[in-house]
Amino acid sequence: MISGGLGVACHGLTKGIARQGGKITFVMPRYYEKSPRYLKIVSAEQIHAKLSAGQPLDKQEILPILSGYLRPEDYEKWYQESLGSGSKARLIYGPDLFSEMEIFAWLGQKIAEKGPFDIIHCHDWMTYKAGVAAKKVLGVPLVVHVHSIEADRAPYPNPRVCEVEKFGLNSADLVMCVSRYEMEQVMKHYQIPESKIVVVHNGVDLNGNKRPKRKTPTRRKYRQILYIGRITWQKGPEYLVEIARKMLEKRQDLRFIIAGWGDLAHPIIERVADLGLGTHILFGGFLPELNVKKLIRESDLFMMPSVSEPFGLVALEALCEGVPVVISKQSGVAEFLENVPKANFWDTDKFSRYSLELLESPALVEKQMENLWPIVKKLNWNDSGRICMAEYKRLLSGSVH
């Protein structure tokens, strides 16, 4: 289920809602692992296979190729490659992401017919049509949860994706946004009235209540700065490289790690090589969660220069490990974390200055942690779940929001 922020967010959110007594059937395009106890996960892929084989639907099991980050262009590339490799992709998936979305919508309807359900809650554009189809069958309220919109993800938004987003947001009875930042994005790009939107923040589940004390590795002769995220326009990797270059002018004992991969990986790698900084800026590639956790713990600073970050959960995760952060103002998490050094994503001078200050002053780091801890503790999934449940109840009682 870990396929980036969206997977983590849905996992946390469903957990939070379940703790509030909600019973959830979670429909995913594909799922391989077992469902967690609090959640019934339904695999659209398996259902599709059953339906096409003329079998009746019984107990829903499961299956994610439809990742919230998949771009229509990348999907087509993936599909073509799958055809070439002779995989079974062509039997299950449509030739483009949009037909894939339509299949998912049709299945959404089929699953809805197996109801009853009280609320339909769907996450990001690929599931909007399925949500609307289910609403038509069931006649119950539709909640559309915005983890990101096309304008966050791409410098040149795909008009077809925008169309689907507009359709979903307009059809929804209630829109949930992961931050005020994202709410403003939704209002600006799709003219959705503020009265129809609530903010449901993302969160972290803490192990205990105690503030983590970070142990700095002793034998190390360098300081490590971490970037985690896809190497793509939205995350601002080119700004990271520029910040790194400026910081390295001031001190040489710095090691930057870029953990992740993406459509800009090759150009960013070439840029780093061109600057001759290949041993200072290292690329970790895409890493499993456990390795990411380890990298966070080994780092002295976490940096998030995102161009547009609806929330930025990974910054919270770093704080939970006692790692100080510097983040861009264009992020949702920034509005919750008052005392964190923030800069506009393009302001590489400020980013570099704040980062160097934190690296040079353990006292400053300590102060940041102390100030932030009460806030981080509050940003948990139980709280998000509580907000969701309250909103569900209001929707069901028919009161106008």
Next chain:
Amino acid sequence: MRNYHILDIGNNHHYFDDKQNREIMRKVAKKCYLPTNRLMAKLIRRHKGKFRVSYSVTGVALEQMEKYAPEVIDSFRDLVSTGGVEFLAETYYHSLCSVYSKAEFERQVNFHREKLQTLFGVTPTTFRNTELIYSDHLAWLVHNLGFKAVMAEGIDWLIGENGSGKLYRARGTDHLKVMLRNYRLSDDIGYRFSAHMWSEFPLFADKWASWAASSPGPIIPIFIDYETFGEHQWPETGIFEFLDYLPEAMLSHKNLEILTPSQVAEKYPAHDELACPSWVSWADTERDLSAWLGNPMQRNAMDKLYALESQVMASRDLDLIADWRKLSTSDHYYYMSTKYAGDAEVHKYFNPHHGPHFAYIVMMRILNDLEARLNHS
């Protein structure tokens, strides 16, 4: 190089894929080295010394043979015993140290000389640099080390279309002779032999021998990848039959004899002076260093490697020095090439990584770890 992980840095100093090295050495030994060596020894004996052959084998390859396929070393010993074989000198690690470091170049050449002496009891007098990389500077380096002759690529723009038929004296040296590879006749065997689209396909030994006989002389330097026999050209192409019949076909022409480079250098005077102020090689269409240093990734990686040289040497840590030297092997940088079209096919064929960018980022992780080791030692 193995897929060195980001979390290996500082924890694991094992950089090379021993398993894959072993597998490839075993495979190529079986397909090429053993059968071809056996055939060469048979041909030398059959023609009573009139057929000769010279070998250029890197120190790294010899090491791997000792470790993974010792029977290949034995077959080379048998070849040496025929008296018809010459070994050429080169850099032990198949590196570009001639371009970057005089001191390291001399060390690597001396290691290679020692290796040949230890294994086969021979001392080379002709030098061939990694991938036939050459320039006036190289000639000067090689001359300083006491060699009598050196091999280079017979590039048209350097010496004209038939220039490889002559023996040259390297500029800036008194008597270092330069032999320039006849790439047409060499590539007829090495590249085009089994190309169905080639107008001369199929190639038979007597046809090739007649081309050689009418080629302007007095010399025709032929230099090809050994893996042509059985690996690049599979046995099914008839490459072994071609080789088997080649000496007979050649020796049937009165104007042809088969000599090793040292014999050529001894027998013929230098015809002209060769000036080569910039670096050339036998690689890719450009015939320069761009196969290894053509893009920023390749330059960043190799610049960094050689920037560490003095610290690595000063550490006196033998394992660390050995690792650093293995990282100097040109292949690692070849994999980082981002060239397109025909040359990309060749780069890709040999690349064990998922593309050039991946080869680069893995190398930079390793260099990072190596640098950290330096700081600790």
